[in-house]
Amino acid sequence: MAGLYHLTRCSRLTHIIKPPTAKHLTPCLTLSSRIQPRHYSSDNLRKPSPVMETVTGAVRNVQTTITENMGGIAHSLANKEEQFDLSKDVPDQSGKVALITGGSEGIGFATAYTLLKANLAKLFIISLHEDVVDNAVEEIKKDLGSQYADKVVWLPCDMSDLKAVTEVAKKVRDQTDRLDILCLNAARGIMTYQLTEYGVDRHFAVNHLGHVTLTSHLLPLLKKTSKDSTVRIQIQASNAHEQTPEDTKFASLDELNRDLGPMPQYGRAKLTGILYARYLDAHLHAEHPSILINATHPGVVETKMSAEDIHEPYPVGGYAMSVAMKPLKKDIWMGCVSTVYAASATEKSGEYICPPATPEPGSELARNKQLGEQLMKLTREIVKEKFGSESVEKGCPLKDY
Numbered sequence: 001m002a003g004l005y006h007l008t009r010c011s012r013l014t015h016i017i018k019p020p021t022a023k024h025l026t027p028c029l030t031l032s033s034r035i036q037p038r039h040y041s042s043d044n045l046r047k048p049s050p051v052m053e054t055v056t057g058a059v060r061n062v063q064t065t066i067t068e069n070m071g072g073i074a075h076s077l078a079n080k081e082e083q084f085d086l087s088k089d090v091p092d093q094s095g096k097v098a099l100i101t102g103g104s105e106g107i108g109f110a111t112a113y114t115l116l117k118a119n120l121a122k123l124f125i126i127s128l129h130e131d132v133v134d135n136a137v138e139e140i141k142k143d144l145g146s147q148y149a150d151k152v153v154w155l156p157c158d159m160s161d162l163k164a165v166t167e168v169a170k171k172v173r174d175q176t177d178r179l180d181i182l183c184l185n186a187a188r189g190i191m192t193y194q195l196t197e198y199g200v201d202r203h204f205a206v207n208h209l210g211h212v213t214l215t216s217h218l219l220p221l222l223k224k225t226s227k228d229s230t231v232r233i234q235i236q237a238s239n240a241h242e243q244t245p246e247d248t249k250f251a252s253l254d255e256l257n258r259d260l261g262p263m264p265q266y267g268r269a270k271l272t273g274i275l276y277a278r279y280l281d282a283h284l285h286a287e288h289p290s291i292l293i294n295a296t297h298p299g300v301v302e303t304k305m306s307a308e309d310i311h312e313p314y315p316v317g318g319y320a321m322s323v324a325m326k327p328l329k330k331d332i333w334m335g336c337v338s339t340v341y342a343a344s345a346t347e348k349s350g351e352y353i354c355p356p357a358t359p360e361p362g363s364e365l366a367r368n369k370q371l372g373e374q375l376m377k378l379t380r381e382i383v384k385e386k387f388g389s390e391s392v393e394k395g396c397p398l399k400d401y
Contacts, residue, residue, distance in 0.1 A: 078356050100125055125155070176221070182232070207269035233293040238298070280293040296352070
C-alpha cells in the first residue's frame with residue numbers, strides 16, 4: 001500500500017535549503033573592504049564548502065526519494081549496486097515453494113506472478129475473495145500457461161482471525177514438506193479505526209497478529225527447509241511507518257486500542273513489520289543463519305488500496321491520492337520489485353529495503369531494538385489473554401523463534 005506520506009525519504013529529506021550566509025563562506029569570498037588573500041592547499045582543493053555539501057546532500061535526497069517512490073524511469077536513478085530488474089535479476093526458483101498472503105491482487109499478485117514465471121514449484125496464496133483469486137489464476141494461465149496456474153493453491157482466510165490462520169497453517173504443513181519463501185504482504189490499509197470481535201485494533205490484528213501467528217506455526221517447516229537451502233521471509237512495511245506517534249511504547253492493549261486516526265493507525269501497523277523483521281533477525285536468524293528476514297517498502301503504487309479504499313476514511317481528500325497522484329504512481333510490477341528482491345535474491349537479513357533494492361535505516365522508532373522486544377512481549381500477552389491455554393498448547397505465537 002502506498003500512502004499519502006510515502007514520498008518521505010526514510011528520515012533523510014528533513015532539511016530546508018537556506019541561502020548561504022557569510023559564515024558559510026571563506027574569508028576571500030566574503031564581500032567586504034577587508035579582502036584577504038586565499039592560501040591554497042591540497043585541503044582547500046579537496047573539501048567542498050558547507051553550502052555545496054548542503055546543496056549536494058539535498059539533491060541526492062530528492063533523487064533517492066524519487067527513485068524509491070515514483071514510477072517511470074525512477075528505479076534507473078538508483079546506484080548500480082542497488083538496482084534490481086525483474087526481467088533479468090530474479091534467480092531461478094525451480095524446486096522452491098512459496099506462500100504469499102494477499103497474493104491475489106496488487107503487489108502480492110505481481111510478486112506471485114514473477115516468482116511463478118521464475119519456475120517456482122508451488123505457490124500458496126492466502127486471501128479472502130474467491131473471485132479475485134480466480135481472476136488472478138486466469139491471468140497467470142493466459143500469460144504463462146496452465147502448467148504455471150496449476151501450481152497455485154488458494155487458501156481462504158481472514159488474517160485477523162487467528163484461529164482461522166492457525167488452521168490454514170496446518171493445511172500448508174499437510175501439503176508441502178518445504179517452504180522456501182514466506183511473503184507477509186496482506187494488510188489493512190489507510191482506513192478508519194475498528195476493533196476485531198475479540199477486542200483488538202483491526203490494523204494491528206491483520207498486519208501483525210495474523211502474520212506472527214502464521215509465521216509461528218510455520219517455523220518448524222521453515223527451519224527444516226533452511227537445513228539445505230536459503231529461506232527468505234519478506235514483510236511488507238512502508239515509509240508510512242514514520243507517521244507513527246512518537247510516544248508509541250506498545251506497553252498495553254489499552255494503548256494499542258486508541259483511535260489514532262487513519263494515517264497514524266496505518267503507520268503504526270507498518271512499523272510493526274519493520275520491528276518484527278528485525279526481531280526475528282536478532283533471534284531466529286541468529287540461531288538459523290540460513291533464514292533471512294527483511295522488511296520492505298514498495299513505493300507509491302496504483303493498487304485498490306490507494307485508488308479505492310483511501311476514500312473510506314477520506315471521502316473527498318482521498319482524491320489527492322487516487323487521482324492527483326495517479327500520474328506519479330508505479331504500476332504493480334514496479335511496486336513489487338523490492339518485495340521480489342527480498343523474497344528471492346537478497347543474501348542479507350534484518351534490513352528495511354526500499355526500491356529497487358536499497359537498504360534504509362527507517363525511523364528512530366523502527367531502529368529501536370527495545371521497542372521491538374516490547375512489541376513481541378505485548379503480542380504474546382494479547383494472544384494469551386484472548387485465546388488462553390489453547391494458544392499456549394499450540395505454541396502460537398508464544399514460541400516465536
